[in-house]
Amino acid sequence: MKTIHIFIVFILVAVAQLILPAQMIFNQEDILKTGTAFKFKTQPVDPSNPFKGKYIYLNFEANTIKTTDSTWSRHEPVFVSVVEDSLGFAMVDKVTRVKPSNGDFVNAKVSYYSSYDKTLRLDYPFNEFYMNETKAFDAEIAHANAQNDSIPNNTYALVFIKEGETVLDNVFIDEIPIADYVE
Amino acid sequence: MNSKLIKELPQLVKDQVITEDVARNIEVYYQLKQDDKPNKLFTVFGVLGSILVGLGVILILAHNWDNFTRATKTIFAFLPLVIGQLFVGYSIFKNKSATWKEASGTFLFFAVGSSIALVSQIYNIPGDLSSFLLTWIVLCLPLIYLLKSNALAMLHIVFATYYACNYGYGYFTMQQTPWLYLGLMVLVLPHYWQLLKNHPKANVTSIFNWILPLSCTIILGAFVNNQGDYGYLMYVILFGLFYNIGKIPFFDDQKLRRNGYLIFGSVGTVILLLWTSFNWIWEFNENNLTFASQEFFIALFLFVVTAMVLGYSYSKKWIKGFNLFHIVFIMFTVLFFIGTSNSIIPTIAINCIIFALGLITVKIGTDKFHFGILNYGLLIITALVVCRFFDTDMSYVIRGLLFVSVGAGFFITNYVMLKKQKSKLNSKH
Numbered sequence: 001m002k003t004i005h006i007f008i009v010f011i012l013v014a015v016a017q018l019i020l021p022a023q024m025i026f027n028q029e030d031i032l033k034t035g036t037a038f039k040f041k042t043q044p045v046d047p048s049n050p051f052k053g054k055y056i057y058l059n060f061e062a063n064t065i066k067t068t069d070s071t072w073s074r075h076e077p078v079f080v081s082v083v084e085d086s087l088g089f090a091m092v093d094k095v096t097r098v099k100p101s102n103g104d105f106v107n108a109k110v111s112y113y114s115s116y117d118k119t120l121r122l123d124y125p126f127n128e129f130y131m132n133e134t135k136a137f138d139a140e141i142a143h144a145n146a147q148n149d150s151i152p153n154n155t156y157a158l159v160f161i162k163e164g165e166t167v168l169d170n171v172f173i174d175e176i177p178i179a180d181y182v183e
Numbered sequence: 184m185n186s187k188l189i190k191e192l193p194q195l196v197k198d199q200v201i202t203e204d205v206a207r208n209i210e211v212y213y214q215l216k217q218d219d220k221p222n223k224l225f226t227v228f229g230v231l232g233s234i235l236v237g238l239g240v241i242l243i244l245a246h247n248w249d250n251f252t253r254a255t256k257t258i259f260a261f262l263p264l265v266i267g268q269l270f271v272g273y274s275i276f277k278n279k280s281a282t283w284k285e286a287s288g289t290f291l292f293f294a295v296g297s298s299i300a301l302v303s304q305i306y307n308i309p310g311d312l313s314s315f316l317l318t319w320i321v322l323c324l325p326l327i328y329l330l331k332s333n334a335l336a337m338l339h340i341v342f343a344t345y346y347a348c349n350y351g352y353g354y355f356t357m358q359q360t361p362w363l364y365l366g367l368m369v370l371v372l373p374h375y376w377q378l379l380k381n382h383p384k385a386n387v388t389s390i391f392n393w394i395l396p397l398s399c400t401i402i403l404g405a406f407v408n409n410q411g412d413y414g415y416l417m418y419v420i421l422f423g424l425f426y427n428i429g430k431i432p433f434f435d436d437q438k439l440r441r442n443g444y445l446i447f448g449s450v451g452t453v454i455l456l457l458w459t460s461f462n463w464i465w466e467f468n469e470n471n472l473t474f475a476s477q478e479f480f481i482a483l484f485l486f487v488v489t490a491m492v493l494g495y496s497y498s499k500k501w502i503k504g505f506n507l508f509h510i511v512f513i514m515f516t517v518l519f520f521i522g523t524s525n526s527i528i529p530t531i532a533i534n535c536i537i538f539a540l541g542l543i544t545v546k547i548g549t550d551k552f553h554f555g556i557l558n559y560g561l562l563i564i565t566a567l568v569v570c571r572f573f574d575t576d577m578s579y580v581i582r583g584l585l586f587v588s589v590g591a592g593f594f595i596t597n598y599v600m601l602k603k604q605k606s607k608l609n610s611k612h
Binding site: 003006007009010011013014016017018020021024025028049050051052053054055125126127128129130131132133135167168179 | 241244245246247248249257260261264265268271272275276278291295296297298299300301302303304305306307308309312315318322323325326329
């Protein structure tokens with residue numbers, strides 16, 4: 001192969017290497033700009049990823065739904081329709097296997113179905129919030145402390161939703177972004 | 184070593200062992216060889232430097248600089264990637280040396296990983312580690328061939344192994360099989376083939392001779408899902424395959440330390456056999472074993488491939504004489520299926536096979552006057568005896584006698600061979 005041919009192929013590879021992260025950014029920005037914002041009540045825990053850094057793992061309160069249908073299998077992809085409750089937090093309206101034609105929904109996965117209490121548990125695709133490595137552990141502590149004040153659970157994740165795709169924008173404790181709260 | 188020889192040259196000329204011309208030729212020869220060396224060293228250091236810088240960049244970005252805005256962080260995500268691409272583009276366009284290509288390619292490899300990781304971090308995209316690794320590996324795969332880079336090929340194998348481990352061995356993902364790993368490995372084979380063809384004796388080729396069987400050995404277990412007992416069979420056949428590949432003259436004629444296949448095959452077979460020489464291994468529930476399982480078909484596939492290599496070796500007359508190691512995988516396969524209904528026969532047979540393998544290895548060692556092989560054979564027998572030491576249903580006296588006799592065997596065989604070697608040397612002089 002001539003140098004110029006190798007070079008042309010390389011340019012294609014380089015473009016692919018650039019397009020993939022750019023595509024990721026574009027999708028996420030689009031959801032942030034045109035998607036609907038929902039507040040998901042949550043509890044943070046602090047693990048880490050070798051490449052992406054420290055994050056807080058979010059346990060959401062609105063991750064279950066009562067159902068008598070017991071045919072759900074683990075990791076099965078599902079559509080979760082969400083609505084706002086009276087306090088303005090997200091709650092699960094219904095879970096379906098077919099794409100809902102209207103309303104806001106999240107592409108989620110089945111965690112497991114408990115036949116004991118007839119509850120379906122869900123895994124959301126926005127359960128990791130990446131934080132500065134010095135703040136991630138503090139964030140978990142801050143949340144635990146905030147739990148002890150007068151308001152029951154005041155930690156929530158702000159999630160933008162557009163046609164099933166989601167972007168986790170920020171996590172708030174007492175209406176303050178968690179990164180600022182721990183400072 | 185060379186400098187020592189060059190220092191000796193004036194003395195050799197003086198004593199009229201060699202002429203002055205020959206001395207000069209020798210000096211020039213080593214000079215030229217020396218000039219060739221720094222190049223290789225540069226490449227190694229260039230690659231190591233790139234790996235360290237690349238990993239460093241990933242760690243610095245993983246810190247998560249939350250004072251920066253999203254836009255600034257996004258620029259940082261692309262910066263190492265673009266720098267890496269410029270360097271690689273430059274070294275391709277200007278057709279720079281291998282050092283340039285290896286080092287810039289290695290840096291670009293890590294830059295690709297860091298940019299995907301950082302974008303995921305900025306937008307809190309969860310995604311599991313294995314799919315992240317897979318995207319990363321695939322995006323860098325063409326670079327192996329564009330740059331003809333050994334470093335990238337090695338990184339590819341290492342990261343493909345990492346991917347498959349994460350995919351197949353994870354706590355929640357035991358039921359998954361990393362089939363794509365096979366594809367990733369096949370895609371790197373043309374590069375390896377070129378190395379074997381063009382540089383069979385190069386150090387870098389022998390590194391591949393080691394990491395390929397190592398990677399396969401690590402990953403094979405990830406292909407076992409429910410039928411865990413087939414794991415023994417799959418591994419014994421895999422090691423049989425490695426042994427038979429290692430015995431192909433192309434590899435066998437090289438130094439032993441370059442022949443990862445032979446060593447993996449031999450040591451792996453012995454370890455697996457020792458493991459299955461315990462009776463309790465064979466007391467598995469035969470009802471759990473089914474033929475219509477992924478594990479059975481993988482074992483069958485490996486068996487057919489290994490049998491083909493063995494058959495080809497025989498047809499080419501590469502195998503001279505009888506060596507039990509070549510056919511252990513066939514015997515084990517038969518014993519494995521006998522073992523589904525009877526646990527005594529395979530236990531006894533495998534103990535006999537290990538003992539025979541030890542004796543054969545000792546015999547080869549004495550025939551070749553190779554102390555390493557001789558003691559490896561004795562080590563096999565010792566390991567067998569040590570394993571039986573833990574079988575409490577054997578009398579203490581018998582176990583004691585076994586130990587004493589094997590220990591004595593060590594002394595006697597080494598002593599006899601040393602004597603033989605000495606007398607051979609004496610007769611030569």
